[in-house]
Amino acid sequence: MAYHNRLAQVANGVSVDNQIDQVISLGTRFVDFMSKYADMFVRPWNLYQIGIAIGLFVLAHILRAVLGPRIRAWMAARENWPKWRMRVLVIVHQRLRAIFFVALIWITILIMREATWNSRSYLLSIVGTLAFAWLVVVFATRLIKSPVLRKTVRWSAWTYVTLYVLDLVEDAEQLLDSAGFQIGDIRFSLLLLVQSLVILGVLISLARFLTKTTSNRVRNNADISPSMQVLIVKAVQIAFYGMAFYLGVRALGIDLTGLAVLSGAIGVGLGFGLQKVVSNLVSGVIILLDKSIKPGDVISLGETFGWINALGARYVSVVTRDGKEYLIPNEDLITGQVVNWSHSNEFxxxxxxxxxxxxxxxxxxxxxxxxxxxxxxxxxxxxxxxxxxxxxxxxxxxxxxxxxxxxxxxxxxxxxxxxxxxxxxxxxxHDISIPFPQREVKMLEAENVSKEADRSLPSA
Missing domain, CATH: 3.30.70.100 (Alpha-Beta Plaits)
Incomplete structure (x- = not known):
């Protein structure tokens, strides 16, 4: 027993030493990574180039302050231009300083290459290439409508472009891969995390674009009924997003066959625990297939009367005349009695x-x-x-x-x-009267009242 305890202590000591060595190695690699490219900034000509780049940026800022209002006034005078062209002009106006800086720095680089050695404009070439690449990324990411997704893609692209221009991609990959741990046959690291975010982000963005394009085409097709449009849109969403997730996981090298047994057990548990949810999901599919109700129909269900705003996977949104929105489970629409005022016609x-x-x-x-x-x-x-x-x-x-x-x-x-x-x-x-209930009251004299009271008394 003591022997086994001693082995456990030794193993724990070795594990701790390995973790310390990994941390020290990671710190050493980071220091080497930074010092490898730090000395290039202390050379005289490189300092001159940095000063030139800063001066050009200040000049671009001055040009933006002087010419920006004039360009904006010229844009305001273009009343008959198409809307898409005005949007492009607005985007260009927002990036005038970057555009001026890119133009100025490349003009300076071309002049310096003609007047002196190429090595004396090497750092300016790097700055000009980065500025141009960042500007291209800005214009390209404007096509993404989601602000959060746009910023994420923009910063990720800026980071990768910077590493690529500086020829630091392999070093960055090694640095990120060194920070990780092993579980079975799979190694988890910062590099895998970054790759997974990039791959899944790109695939999900592509799936979202394809889903939106397909949905717009389906909704604009007058030959397809509204209920079938909802069904097709939901099927397309499930197909594209599911395919994006599967391809993303496979691209990362994660084997999904080992999850088959676990997913089967989870499915059985969910089947018992989520019967109502599954029932509502199936009822929603049935509603879409039999076309009993569709968006825009006017229905009555119990005390609820209103028109259908949307068909969800689990519920139907019904808006009443007083602005209340009821979320009715799909199962209630299948099993209950529903009055559809506009099912077959609007009369x-x-x-x-x-x-x-x-x-x-x-x-x-x-x-x-x-x-x-x-x-x-x-x-x-x-x-x-x-x-x-x-x-x-x-x-x-x-x-x-x-x-x-x-x-x-x-x-x-x-x-x-x-x-x-x-x-x-x-x-x-037309002097037509609407009657209402009327009562006739008769007042009796006092003598008659006493006689009536005597008659009502029981005899002795």
Whole structure:
């Protein structure tokens, strides 16, 4: 037992010593990396070139301050130019100082190469190449619309271009690779982390561009129904992003076969723990396939009435007339009773009940009610508006008025209110009364009240 403890202590000591050696080696490589290129800046001609570069940058700043407002005024006068051309001019105006600096430094380099040895403009050539490369990266990354992704790609490209121009790519790779550790057959290091970020970033950006382009083409195709458009867009997103992740992992040399058993076990666990989520996902696919609802449809589900704003993978977004947005699970739309006011067509029939006095002619009431309903803007005149007697009430003759509309997305309560208001105005104009319950009260004299009370008393 003591022997095994001694071996463990020795092994731990060796492990600690190896870690210390790795840290010392990493520090030594970094110092060598910095000192290798530090002495070039202390030579006289290199100091002169650094001074020239700083002077040219100051001159570029002065030109930007002097010519910038004039160029901006000239741009403002170009009213009939296309929008894309004005955007290019805006981007160029934002980088005037860098453009002036690149132009000035390369003019200086060409003059110095003609007047003196090339070695005396070597450092300026490096600065000019870096400035031009950084400027190209800035204009290229403007095509990326996401601000976060644009900055990430821009700084990554600047770093790589700088290392490439200075011929430090291999040294930087060795430095990053030296900071790592080994787990099984896979070595994890800063180099692997950088490579994974770059590869996955490029592939995901490409997948995003292809997905957006394909989605725009699908949405602009009038021959494809809205529900099928949503289904195709989601399928394209899953396919492109899944392919980008798979290719990125494979490009890094990570073997995915070892994850097959683990993913199977995780899948079984998720199947039991996420039944509702999976049910909503499957229900969402069914909704898209059977085209029962689509974006823009007006539906009623329980107390919720509104139009469908978006079809999600797990829920459907329904916006009501009061601005509330309900996120209804897809499973509820499959298993519950849903009223789709615009499923097969946009025509909706609405009913209004009212009553008039027995003294009013019912033939006139029906005619006036129909004319009043048809005078409302949203009521269709192409479909018949009818009015029928449905009963003789205690104090009124009861009617039902039926009319059609073709825009349920505009609301139902407001159109009913407008028709009621039109009925009120029409009945007031034609002296048609709307009855209401009335009660008749009889006042008895005191003598009669006492007699009635005596009658109500029980006999002895």
């Amino acid at each position: 909706v029939r609405l009913d209004i009940n009212f009553g008039t006095s027995y003294t009013d002619n019912p033939h006139d009431v029906r005619r006036i009610a129909i004319e009043a309903a048809q005078s409302v803007d949203r009521v269709l005149t192409s479909r018949p508006t009818v009015c029928h007697i449905v009963g003789f009430g205690d104090s009124s003759v009861d009617y039902i008025l039926r009319f059609w509309i073709s825009d349920p997305t505009g609301g139902l309560t407001n159109i009913r209110g407008n028709v009621f208001l039109a009925l009120w105005d029409a009945f007031q104009e």
